[in-house]
Amino acid sequence: GENVEQHPSTLSVQEGDSAVIKCTYSDSASNYFPWYKQELGKGPQLIIDIRSNVGEKKDQRIAVTLNKTAKHFSLHITETQPEDSAVYFCAAAGGTSYGKLTFGQGTILTVHP
Amino acid sequence: EPEVTQTPSHQVTQMGQEVILRCVPISNHLYFYWYRQILGQKVEFLVSFYNNEISEKSEIFDDQFSVERPDGSNFTLKIRSTKLEDSAMYFCASRGQSYNSPLHFGNGTRLTVT
Numbered sequence A: 001g002e003n004v005e006q007h008p009s010t011l012s013v014q015e016g017d018s019a020v021i022k023c024t025y026s027d028s029a030s031n032y033f034p035w036y037k038q039e040l041g042k043g044p045q046l047i048i049d050i051r052s053n054v055g056e057k058k059d060q061r062i063a064v065t066l067n068k069t070a071k072h073f074s075l076h077i078t079e080t081q082p083e084d085s086a087v088y089f090c091a092a093a094g095g096t097s098y099g100k101l102t103f104g105q106g107t108i109l110t111v112h113p
Numbered sequence B: 001e002p003e004v005t006q007t008p009s010h011q012v013t014q015m016g017q018e019v020i021l022r023c024v025p026i027s028n029h030l031y032f033y034w035y036r037q038i039l040g041q042k043v044e045f046l047v048s049f050y051n052n053e054i055s056e057k058s059e060i061f062d063d064q065f066s067v068e069r070p071d072g073s074n075f076t077l078k079i080r081s082t083k084l085e086d087s088a089m090y091f092c093a094s095r096g097q098s099y100n101s102p103l104h105f106g107n108g109t110r111l112t113v114t
Helices: none
Strands: A004-007 A010-014 A019-025 A030-038 A045-051 A056-059 A062-067 A072-077 A086-094 A107-112 B005-007 B010-013 B019-024 B031-037 B043-050 B053-057 B065-068 B075-079 B088-095 B109-113
Touching: A004 A086, A010 A019, A019 A030, A019 A086, A019 A107, A030 A062, A045 A056, A045 A062, A072 A086, B005 B088, B010 B019, B019 B031, B019 B088, B019 B109, B043 B065, B043 B075, B075 B088
Parallel strands: A010 A107, B010 B109
Antiparallel strands: A004 A019, A019 A072, A030 A045, A030 A086, A056 A062, A062 A072, A086 A107, B005 B019, B019 B075, B031 B043, B031 B088, B043 B053, B065 B075, B088 B109
């Protein structure tokens, strides 16, 4: 089955800096790659997603890139703010099972004011 | 914005007891899911449910587990005889029918088996 690896496990940045979180996946049939943000006491919230027919997608300060050949995708957050502090999860899904996600281990992002 | 709601937020039970975790998916969604997250581990897929039947389940989802949509709004996960290792955060999720519909998660139920 699919396996998703995520790095780093923790990331500490200063407010205004950029943050990059990277994930690799194993199943070449995977074609959907969402990113979720989880704040304390809450469930994962979708922040951006990308499908395999697209190499990059951007939404304001957040962008995701996908390299299908290398089977890796990354989350980029620019101009970080303290409210960006949370746990971020990457995930992958394939075929028609867009709801059956395989998650990475999560990255604890801390943005220092 | 519509939300997936889960109750209770925290459930404590004794080993061997049955528990039912409840979820109200987003109202126009048609696909329903349960995931769990053991402390310090990855979020794991348990089961997907569509058209009143299980469409896919993981190896974790053994005979101890069952799901049900008892009415038009609720979606439940039952664990028949809880074990210590069932202690985890359980997330319900739902999505709409369209091809590119993303998955929306509830805030989870923390299950503690003592």
